[in-house]
Amino acid sequence: MAGMPTPPTPIRLRLADNLRRLRDEREWSQEDLAAKAKLHRNQIGAMERGENSVGIDLIDKLAVALEVNVGELLD
């Protein structure tokens, strides 16, 4: 998640849409998801804006917190 934001790519937009949908289904705020995944709220916000090419280690933390397969976040 380092460096300047770059324009969203299709996979970033899929991640952003899936994250918002999965949070909404659980009625979790960005803060709720951040706490469960041991991340900072700003990282969730950046992902939901497609700002970065998020690393797979972080993707796995989200999948574990949301109890979904990684494919449900990225496909």
Add this chain to the structure above:
Amino acid sequence: MAGMPTPPTPIRLRLADNLRRLRDEREWSQEDLAAKAKLHRNQIGAMERGENSVGIDLIDKLAVALEVNVGELLD
């Protein structure tokens, strides 16, 4: 893919195993996959050793080159 290598995490090991398997099924060398995904051969090698928390933009290039869903690389 920047920075020093860090110990492989479970998701990196899954990516490494899936990449090798999908390459083998296609009888592609690391060079073949690198050329099709417009990456450097060294990047493929590093991923197959689990050295980095690969970014999702790069994961998507691999999935397109291999004609698989992202979940087939990471789950």
